[in-house]
Amino acid sequence: MKPARIKWGLLGGGPGSLIGIVHRIAADMGDDYRLVGGVFSANHAVGIEFARNLELDPRRAYANVDALIAGESALPPEDRMRLVTIATPNYLHYEEAAKLVNAGFHVFCEKPVTTEAAQAENLARLVQAKGVIFAVAHRRKK
Numbered sequence: 001m002k003p004a005r006i007k008w009g010l011l012g013g014g015p016g017s018l019i020g021i022v023h024r025i026a027a028d029m030g031d032d033y034r035l036v037g038g039v040f041s042a043n044h045a046v047g048i049e050f051a052r053n054l055e056l057d058p059r060r061a062y063a064n065v066d067a068l069i070a071g072e073s074a075l076p077p078e079d080r081m082r083l084v085t086i087a088t089p090n091y092l093h094y095e096e097a098a099k100l101v102n103a104g105f106h107v108f109c110e111k112p113v114t115t116e117a118a119q120a121e122n123l124a125r126l127v128q129a130k131g132v133i134f135a136v137a138h139r140r141k142k
Contacts, residue, residue: 005034009072009081009105011065011096012088014040014050019087019110036060036081039068039088065096069103082106083133094119097134101126106133 008027013020020040027033037060040047044063051061062068072080084100086093086109094114100107101123113136114120127134 002031005032006083007036007079007081008033009060009068009084010035010038010040011068011084011086011092012039013085014047017087023085023087033083037062037068037072038084039064065099069099069105072105073103083108086110090115094123097123098126101130101132101134104130104132108135108137111136111138 010020010023013023024035027035035054035056037051037056038047039062040050044061047063048058048061051058060071062071068081068084083106086096086100086107088096088110090112093109093112094116097107097109097113114123123134
């Protein structure tokens, strides 16, 4: 029997986003992940409509990362997102990642992970302290 799909959230990646659709396709390819919500747009109304178009519960289309953390934390543990992908503009990565890691979410972050080395070092310490999985999307050059 195959294990249940991992409940997954997405920051960014809403209407018109090239990288968002790439993440959604990749997550569906192995049938291991199920998108359940996220922050799909800086405009909350647009994010809600986007969630509806994807046949997601519009209550899980959050206005911002803080609302996502609060909303998901209010759910029973078995219903919460376990993993959140960060596909927002680069300057937002550190703040969003730190908040998610602090709240105990596993994170998959688009590159670059941060815009400053000190932020990356701080985030690495936080990830280690919280014991979550943190991955960055990048390809090693040969």
